[in-house]
Amino acid sequence: MDSCPNCSSERFIKAGVVKNRQRYKCKACGYFFTVGKLGKQIDDYYVNKALQLYLEGLTYREIERILGVSHVSVMNWVRKYNIKRPYNSKYHPTYKILNQIELQNYFQNSENITGAGVLVTELGDKFMLIKWERFRE
Helix, strand or coil: CCCCCCCCCCCEEEEEEECCEEEEEECCCCCEEECCCCCCCCCHHHHHHHHHHHHCCCCHHHHHHHHCCCHHHHHHHHHHCCCCCCCCCCEEEEEEEECHHHHHHHHHCHHHCCCEEEEEEEECCEEEEEEEEECCC
């Protein structure tokens, strides 16, 4: 806080506490105000990663378990950025969290990627592997 929200003056003094928040009085215009509460800010990396995972077909709860971000936050971001997931019922995504050695071993076995699409994305110090396979009838 660096100025009065009413007159933009930088001359103000403390004037008590209201609901556990510091109250101020502007010396120029006499206006009383409190500093707005800042909410918990989540790094844009997690917002982008959550939206990517949503577009890849993961559910809100799966994204919550993977990233440690509330599924409600993910829902709100999807709504805020108007993200539409393409609907395709012929494919079913599965995911795994792997370290670098596990990822190398996974790709060495050609059976793991035959007949499927694979996406690898960085997830902190690990990697997330998302795989789409056709539903077997």
